[in-house]
Amino acid sequence: MNPNLSKTARNLLGIMAIAGLLITLAPSFFHWQGVITPERVNNLMLWGTVIWFIPAIILFGQKQKETEKES
Amino acid sequence: MKTNTITKKLDNLYEFDREPVKKSKLQGIGNFLGMYAGEHVAGTEFVIGILFVAHGVSVTDLFIGGFIGNLLAVLSWAFITAPIAVKERLSLYWQLRKICGPILVFIYNIVNALMFCFLAGAMVAVSATAVGIPFNIAMPSLGDLYPNSVGWVITVLIVGGVITTIAILGFESLARFAKVAAPWMFIIFVAAAVNSFPRLGIEPGLGNFWQVANETIWTGVAREGVSQFTIWHVIFFTWLANAAMHLGMSDLSIFRYAKKWYYGFASAVGMYLGHYIAWIASGVLYAAATSDAPGPVAYQAAGIAGAICVVIAGWTTANPTLYRAGLALQVASPNWKRWKVTLIAGAITTIAAMFPALVMRLLDFVALYGLILIPMGGIIFADFYLFQKMGLQSYFAEKYQRSFNTAAGATWFLLLALALIANRVLGIELFFLPFPTWLAAIGLYILFSYGYQKTSLKHKV
Numbered sequence: 445m446n447p448n449l450s451k452t453a454r455n456l457l458g459i460m461a462i463a464g465l466l467i468t469l470a471p472s473f474f475h476w477q478g479v480i481t482p483e484r485v486n487n488l489m490l491w492g493t494v495i496w497f498i499p500a501i502i503l504f505g506q507k508q509k510e511t512e513k514e515s
Numbered sequence: 516m517k518t519n520t521i522t523k524k525l526d527n528l529y530e531f532d533r534e535p536v537k538k539s540k541l542q543g544i545g546n547f548l549g550m551y552a553g554e555h556v557a558g559t560e561f562v563i564g565i566l567f568v569a570h571g572v573s574v575t576d577l578f579i580g581g582f583i584g585n586l587l588a589v590l591s592w593a594f595i596t597a598p599i600a601v602k603e604r605l606s607l608y609w610q611l612r613k614i615c616g617p618i619l620v621f622i623y624n625i626v627n628a629l630m631f632c633f634l635a636g637a638m639v640a641v642s643a644t645a646v647g648i649p650f651n652i653a654m655p656s657l658g659d660l661y662p663n664s665v666g667w668v669i670t671v672l673i674v675g676g677v678i679t680t681i682a683i684l685g686f687e688s689l690a691r692f693a694k695v696a697a698p699w700m701f702i703i704f705v706a707a708a709v710n711s712f713p714r715l716g717i718e719p720g721l722g723n724f725w726q727v728a729n730e731t732i733w734t735g736v737a738r739e740g741v742s743q744f745t746i747w748h749v750i751f752f753t754w755l756a757n758a759a760m761h762l763g764m765s766d767l768s769i770f771r772y773a774k775k776w777y778y779g780f781a782s783a784v785g786m787y788l789g790h791y792i793a794w795i796a797s798g799v800l801y802a803a804a805t806s807d808a809p810g811p812v813a814y815q816a817a818g819i820a821g822a823i824c825v826v827i828a829g830w831t832t833a834n835p836t837l838y839r840a841g842l843a844l845q846v847a848s849p850n851w852k853r854w855k856v857t858l859i860a861g862a863i864t865t866i867a868a869m870f871p872a873l874v875m876r877l878l879d880f881v882a883l884y885g886l887i888l889i890p891m892g893g894i895i896f897a898d899f900y901l902f903q904k905m906g907l908q909s910y911f912a913e914k915y916q917r918s919f920n921t922a923a924g925a926t927w928f929l930l931l932a933l934a935l936i937a938n939r940v941l942g943i944e945l946f947f948l949p950f951p952t953w954l955a956a957i958g959l960y961i962l963f964s965y966g967y968q969k970t971s972l973k974h975k976v
Contacts, residue, residue, distance in 0.1 A: 464699075465698065465699065465702050468699065468702050468703065468706055468820065469702050469705065469706045471706075471710075472705075472706040472707070472709040472710035472817075473709055475709075475710055475713065476709055476710070476712045476713055476717075476719055477719050478713070478719070482710065483818075485710055485817075485818075486817060486818025486819065486820065487818070489703070489706060489817055489818060489820035489821075490818065490819050490820045490823075492820070493699065493703075493820045493823065496698075496699050497695065497696075497699070500695045500698075500699075501692070501695055504691070504694060504695050505688075505691050505692060505695055506691070
């Protein structure tokens with residue numbers, strides 16, 4: 445988790461990231477139920493993707509010590 | 516190249532982890548859960564689920580066989596790999612070096628590097644199937660072994676070139692990006708499968724799921740020109756898809772950071788999300804699609820997000836694989852910078868990726884990869900658990916300063932020759948060979964070591 449962010453910022457970005465995943469996942473279920481068209485699902489999945497990646501990269505994309513795996 | 520130069524270079528490369536991991540560096544189970552979840556929801560999952568359908572796997576074969584195979588894989592990590600790792604706390608390289616000596620480890624590294632290049636090649640090809648969509652490139656189909664169009668070759672060259680460049684310039688950044696992408700990729704797998712349900716006629720509520728699954732998805736009938744799989748194929752493939760990592764002991768390098776041996780059970784997250792749900796999901800996508808290539812299959816199910824997922828899944832898997840290949844190859848070129856070695860690995864990877872056989876025969880390649888490396892895991896197992904009980908010296912090469920442990924070398928080479936004969940002459944499929952080979956490696960290494968250690972010690976006296 446990015447240590448340079450305040451707790452509020454982290455929480456907001458976290459909520460946004462989870463919303464992104466939900467926007468990616470949920471429309472396919474609505475399409476299955478016959479509520480929305482496949483084209484609309486595809487658009488929403490793309491939006492969900494964008495909404496996930498922006499906060500997730502800010503939150504989790506920071507350099508940190510990791511367990512390296514080598515041959 | 517002189518032996519001591521090779522040894523020195525190898526040791527320098529792995530210098531940072533020469534000593535057992537210190538207590539302060541140990542990590543909690545959360546890291547292992549995250550790592551396994553991320554590593555096993557990858558580009559290969561798109562292809563494996565598709566190939567299971569093509570090989571005529573039935574619903575029961577997949578759901579029961581997949582469950583059992585994944586359970587066996589988790590148990591292998593938990594009861595075989597992780598206990599050795601937390602006791603010794605050494606990377607695979609140093610563990611093998613102590614047992615086999617630097618020359619044999621050098622050979623192992625080169626073989627491993629080539630395997631990594633081919634694996635990365637498969638991932639480059641997976642990404643290329645998605646990149647080619649907007650340009651209407653003719654995609655390879657199940658029966659294709661060689662490049663099928665100029666457009667395909669150009670697409671692979673571009674994708675391979677970009678992936679290699681990024682592996683040279685920013686490996687670490689992309690590795691972090693891969694971790695961020697992992698949860699999203701899993702969601703795309705699930706969402707794309709659910710999105711395909713109406714096209715397959717699966718009613719809301721899953722009332723007719725098993726009927727449709729039996730009749731339309733996993734029909735139990737192989738596609739033309741593809742071998743027929745049974746539940747045994749699914750069990751053995753699923754168990755041994757990561758044979759190099761668990762029974763082959765590659766993940767000693769991971770679990771040496773674990774506080775407790777039972778962190779090995781963390782692999783269950785990767786297995787059941789990636790090698791169960793994602794394989795089932797990609798099978799659903801394939802049944803609803805009109806193409807054999809992962810890119811178009813995902814695009815038809817989830818639009819642009821699906822195609823992006825295939826590119827990212829292939830890319831993020833190819834990146835660390837290419838890095839590891841470069842690391843392993845660097846020992847063969849002492850004066851070369853890392854970027855040059857990665858460039859060579861990238862070139863091998865890109866050339867390999869041009870051949871659709873690598874993707875369309877991915878199941879065979881994955882089995883072969885495990886088979887080639889698994890004897891070394893058996894050797895480590897015997898050395899750790901059985902040698903002292905049998906009056907043999909463990910870590911023989913280190914204790915008696917041998918650069919090539921003949922008993923280990925003979926075990927490895929002989930078993931590979933026998934496996935080749937079993938496959939080519941006796942017709943035993945690759946999927947069934949790794950486990951017997953691992954067991955045989957334990958027995959043969961003990962047998963050979965009785966003679967080898969006795970002779971070596973006699974000569975020393």
